[in-house]
Amino acid sequence: MAFPTRLQQLLDEGRGKIASAVRFEFGTGTYGFFSGKGSIDYAGLTYHGNTLISIDEPPYALGTAAQPLTMRLPAKADFGLTPDKLLLIEQEEYKGRPVTLYDFYIDPDTNAFLHAEPTWYGYADVIDHREESGDMWLEATLETGAIDNFREGYRFASHEDQQLVSPGDMFFEHAARLRNEYFNYKFEAK
Structure with a gap:
């Protein structure tokens, strides 16, 4: 794997800054988010900072079995994410649509975007609305690309x-x- 010179220098020094990012390719549009503040432009898409999304560690395993992954987005009025805003996901065409996870490498001195490395690819399966003790959140189940191995006639x-x-x-x-x-x-x- 070849990294840009500046990134390689930072990694050699042990100072690399990494942010997680996700790209949703829904039927109504493509959306990008990353675990940080502000925005980053990459591959023709603006990734918006979002520190609320939590993603389970991807199950990296050998074999052909599909490995599901869970992603959560809580309702937080402080961030403008009210429960009624979370309900807007029902207007999206998300079922079976591509989702890609990335590691974004950022310069810790200048906060400049240096490189993106895709780490996981799959599809949105189900997005449920959850509520417990007055808290509400979206919980998405994502399937790996290995799901294609088991589609009839695919x-x-x-x-x-x-x-x-x-x-x-x-x-x-x-x-x-x-x-x-x-x-x-x-x-x-x-």
């Missing part, structure tokens, strides 16, 4: 499907013919 090992992913890639060009020849041989041999 992907096939075929030449046609591979062209959708990588036009010109000939890896699966003979997959259907070889499969048929194998099964014909197995059944004719018996």
